Each structure stands twice: as structure tokens, then as C-alpha cells.
Amino acid sequence: MTHQSTTTHTTNYNNWRNSALDLRAAAFLKLSKGAWWLRILTLVIVDCFALFFAWKLAQYQVSPVDTSTYSQNNRISELMVLQIASLALQGTYQSGQQRCDYWGIIKTLTFAQGLILLVSVLYQPIIEAEKSTLTVSWLLSTTFVITGRLAIELALKYLRQRKIIGCNSVFVICEPEYYEQTTKFIKNEKRYIIRGTDTARALDRYNREATLEKLNRLGITEVFIAWDAIKNRMFLCWLFQAAGITVNIIPMQLKPIHRQVYIQKVGGMPCLTVSCPTIIGKDFWLKRMFDFCFTALFLLFASPIYLAIAIAIKLDSPGPVFYKQTRIGLSGRQFKVWKFRTMRPDADKLQKELEALNETKDGIIFKIKDDPRITRIGKFLRRYSLDELPQLFNVLLGEMSLVGPRPLPTRDVDKFLDHHFLRQEVLPGVTGLWQVSGRSNILDFEQVINLDMSYIENWSLQLDFEILLKTVQVVLKKEGAY
Incomplete structure (x- = not known):
């Protein structure tokens, strides 16, 4: 490459990225896109009601006396906070199918219940009840929480099928020969609306800025990118993340990826998802x-x-x-x-x-x-x-x-x-x-x-x-x- 052509490259690069920030940074701290807050709020409210009724019913079953005193309700609230925190740390409030990981919910609530029992035995009773109360509350807590999650999942499926609530707006980046197959899988999921598609050229150095502007204009919350389009551009995940957009990678001839990803199925198609943090940057x-x-x-x-x-x-x-x-x-x-x-x-x-x-x-x-x-x-x-x-x-x-x-x-x-x-x-x-x-x-x-x-x-x-x-x-x- 001649000196003149490389100088031209440098000049074009300067013009293209004249006002850009470090690709790891949002303009400043901002929240991720999408209705993730509504998902978390709904799940927490349903879990709180399920856990509260589980504890009250457990107390009543063991000792059918007045269970509505202020001190008892206050202790139940403290126990519920511990259980909700355990569920949050387990990731059951994240996007995707984590909320339906019923086996994970059982293990988490079992751990929380064991922790409550350990503290009660070693230090002081957190709640004035017999051990049978803790056993019954564990059975009822897992049953009620799983029932609540199942009800939410069925309700979401029903509402999305009838277009009563909105679906996530997504954008697909892959080569034309894969459009039909990829979009078919995504549509099978019933929770996405495909707002547009483009080829791998949308990720080229001189096109990225225009692509991000287009995604923001369309209100895109997630992108599906074919592996062939991003295999040498994994750093672009930072750009999408800074824009508050979750990246789903459609695996084709994968090589090791040194990033925090989780695997989910979208309409039966395996995807590697690089999730977007709640607070970006x-x-x-x-x-x-x-x-x-x-x-x-x-x-x-x-x-x-x-x-x-x-x-x-x-x-x-x-x-x-x-x-x-x-x-x-x-x-x-x-x-x-x-x-x-x-x-x-x-x-x-x-x-x-x-x-x-x-x-x-x-x-x-x-x-x-x-x-x-x-x-x-x-x-x-x-x-x-x-x-x-x-x-x-x-x-x-x-x-x-x-x-x-x-x-x-x-x-x-x-x-x-x-x-x-x-x-x-x-x-x-x-x-x-x-x-x-x-x-x-x-x-x-x-x-x-x-x-x-x-x-x-x-x-x-x-x-x-x-x-x-x-x-x-x-x-x-x-x-x-x-």
C-alpha cells in the first residue's frame, strides 16, 4: 500500500469517527433498551405474593391461631427478601428462558430455606415456628413460585399470539441465502418482530455508524447476527452493548469465544447471546x-x-x-x-x-x-x-x-x-x-x-x-x- 493511499485511509477514518467515543462507553450511564423493567417488576410482584401466601399458609397449617400480627408479618417480609435475593442471584429475573428454569428455582429456594434453618438453629429464631413450619413453607414456596412462573409464561404466550402486547423488535444481519431459514426460526418463537435485515456489509468500518443509527431509529432491542458476519468482528459486541442492544449470534462453524455468553433456543435454533447489562457503560x-x-x-x-x-x-x-x-x-x-x-x-x-x-x-x-x-x-x-x-x-x-x-x-x-x-x-x-x-x-x-x-x-x-x-x-x- 502506498503512502498516499494509507494517508487517505487515515483521513477517511478521522472523518468517519470524528466525534465517536471509546466503543466500550455509552454517551454516559444509561439504561438498557426494551421492557426488561416490566418483566422484572411482574416477576418480583408475582413471586412476592406466592412467597407471602406460602409462609402464611404454612404458619396456619402448623398452628391455626392469629397469624396476622405485625411482628410475624415483619419477619415474613425479611424471609421473603432473602428468598427474592437468592432468586435474583440465580438469574431467574434475566431475559430469555431463565425465568422458566424450574429446576433452578427449586434448588435456589431449597438453598434459601436451608440458610434460614441454619441461622435459626445456630443463632436465634428468625421466625417463631416449629421446624415443620419451615418444611411446609418450603414445599408451598416452590409450588406457588413455579405455578406463578408457569402462569406468566402461558399468559405471555396467549397475549403475544393475539398481538395484545408488543414483542421485541429485532434486526437480522446475515447473508441473503440464510434470510429465509433464519427468519423462520425467529418467527417460530412468537416473541419477536423482525423490523429489517441486512448483509455483513452493515458491520463494515464505514457502515457501522449508519447501521447503529438505523437500529436506534427502528427501536431495535436485539440483533441476530450470523457467525460468518461477526467471526472476525467480536469487538462489535461493545458497540451494540453501548447502544443498549442485546446481541444474539447464530452459530455456524464456531470457534472459542472468550466472552460471557449463554445459550438459548430461538424457535429451535441455537443462539449464543451476549446479554446487555441493565446499566450500560x-x-x-x-x-x-x-x-x-x-x-x-x-x-x-x-x-x-x-x-x-x-x-x-x-x-x-x-x-x-x-x-x-x-x-x-x-x-x-x-x-x-x-x-x-x-x-x-x-x-x-x-x-x-x-x-x-x-x-x-x-x-x-x-x-x-x-x-x-x-x-x-x-x-x-x-x-x-x-x-x-x-x-x-x-x-x-x-x-x-x-x-x-x-x-x-x-x-x-x-x-x-x-x-x-x-x-x-x-x-x-x-x-x-x-x-x-x-x-x-x-x-x-x-x-x-x-x-x-x-x-x-x-x-x-x-x-x-x-x-x-x-x-x-x-x-x-x-x-x-x-
Whole structure:
């Protein structure tokens, strides 16, 4: 690919994603789409009535006296809260067929009842009743709750068949030859209305924004995507999730997926569902809050270290303390990355003369093991990655995160192929999976892309903390740093 064509790619990318956010983030915290709240409210109300009558009837059967006192009702309420919480933790209020997992409901209520009995025996009676009361209440609770769930399921089926209540608006993305077969399965479920279909091209880089706008305009709450359309685009689940849309993947020639998914049948067709959280973007904004707070505290306490490094640089060689270079960040935006200067002041000019010595296989990233431009103090700073410390200023400004794909210079991005731009979908980081998996020892840029994509697709707060801890170990061992 020529320099002119790659520059065009970069320009188009900048125009396309000029105002976009990190693909893991909603505009800010917002609720998921759909009538999930009505489902949860209905199930909780029905379960509460079922459990309340079960406890009252159990008390009356064992001891047919006045069971309507305030203290007894208050204790029953406490027991019901424990049972409802157990059902919620088991996932019986989630979408799909979890609400009809009757065996799971029996196990959950049995566990809750056992917990009540254990606390009553070891500490103090939660409810003034004989053990037979707990036995009868367990039998009645499981019977009434399952009966209530079955009644809800039959009522929903009846109302949906007669179009009395609305169904979920869905959109199908697959190749034309699979339209008829896929839509037939979905229509068999009787709880979906297909609002439109499109091919895999709807997920291409330049079409995604228009596709999301179309889905929002149609009020889509779920999408069904053929595996062939998303097999190399699993990171797109973040985009749909940020829009509050649940993703159902129609499995065809599946390979391992490292995401939290559950299997459900839609009209008899197996689907892998990547569910949408109730509050969208909360994990990403927690990450941003942690980035800001941790960085601010670190800069406050580490200021003497910064001062000592600055003095050492000034004594070692002439030139500025800091080195600022234009890097390409989120959505192709340019920004100035801060580093402690580790090279001669004319290093950028000398780089053109050293291009022939570049050790990377594809030439995208410029790396030389014994770079003659590096100063004496610069070698020490690079060995322990201390030259990267000023990038915490970029984190405070919101231009970078503590963890993410490393931002690359304009010179490198100008040589990108089309699929390389995927790493620009998320906020760049001071450290990342690339840095803890070999750093400068990785000389093939495709390996870097694979690591970045693995990070994006499997991102979680836990993964960020693991990378931060691994970074400390890698720096102390001086692995792959030069």
C-alpha cells in the first residue's frame, strides 16, 4: 500500500469517527433498551405474593391461631427478601428462558430455606415456628413460585399470539441465502418482530455508524447476527452493548469465544447471546474514574521522582526535559504524547537515515535495539520504562488510559492496512497487553494487532488490573525493554 493511499485511509477514518467515543462507553450511564423493567417488576410482584401466601399458609397449617400480627408479618417480609435475593442471584429475573428454569428455582429456594434453618438453629429464631413450619413453607414456596412462573409464561404466550402486547423488535444481519431459514426460526418463537435485515456489509468500518443509527431509529432491542458476519468482528459486541442492544449470534462453524455468553433456543435454533447489562457503560466509566484518581494521587506522591529525573536529563545532555510527539489516539484523533527525553534533540531528523536498520518485519513500527540516538541517562530510563511516566499527564487530560493499546506515531499509522485501524476504537493506554507479552521483542505488527484485538474483545476491569500488576513485574525484570 502506498503512502498516499494509507494517508487517505487515515483521513477517511478521522472523518468517519470524528466525534465517536471509546466503543466500550455509552454517551454516559444509561439504561438498557426494551421492557426488561416490566418483566422484572411482574416477576418480583408475582413471586412476592406466592412467597407471602406460602409462609402464611404454612404458619396456619402448623398452628391455626392469629397469624396476622405485625411482628410475624415483619419477619415474613425479611424471609421473603432473602428468598427474592437468592432468586435474583440465580438469574431467574434475566431475559430469555431463565425465568422458566424450574429446576433452578427449586434448588435456589431449597438453598434459601436451608440458610434460614441454619441461622435459626445456630443463632436465634428468625421466625417463631416449629421446624415443620419451615418444611411446609418450603414445599408451598416452590409450588406457588413455579405455578406463578408457569402462569406468566402461558399468559405471555396467549397475549403475544393475539398481538395484545408488543414483542421485541429485532434486526437480522446475515447473508441473503440464510434470510429465509433464519427468519423462520425467529418467527417460530412468537416473541419477536423482525423490523429489517441486512448483509455483513452493515458491520463494515464505514457502515457501522449508519447501521447503529438505523437500529436506534427502528427501536431495535436485539440483533441476530450470523457467525460468518461477526467471526472476525467480536469487538462489535461493545458497540451494540453501548447502544443498549442485546446481541444474539447464530452459530455456524464456531470457534472459542472468550466472552460471557449463554445459550438459548430461538424457535429451535441455537443462539449464543451476549446479554446487555441493565446499566450500560458503568464498567468503562468506573475505569475512567480509577484512571483519574490513581493518576492524580501518583503524580502527587511521585513528584520528587519526576524532579530527580528532570535534573538528571539536564545534566546528561543539552535539550529539553520532555519530549512531545504527535500520536494517533482514539478514533484517529491526533494528540501530543509526553515522555522524558531519552534521545538527542535531533533524533527525529536522524530517523530517516536509520530507516534501513529497522528491525520490525513489516516496517510499520520503528525499532532498533542499539539505537545510536539514545543518551546515557536515556538508556537507564528506557530500561525501567521511567521515560513513560509523563504520559500520566495525558491520562489526566483524558487523552489516554492507564491500560489500552499503545498510541503510535503518525509515521506508523500512515502505513496501516485497513484492519489495523480497529485498535483505534478504544482509548490508548500507558501500558497494555502488548507491553506485558513481549514489549520490544515482538517484531511482527500483526502479533501486536492480535494482542490488541484480544484485549478489546475480552476487556474487563479485572483484565486491566491484571495487566497493571503484570506491567510492574515486566518492568522490574527489564523484559524486552530497549
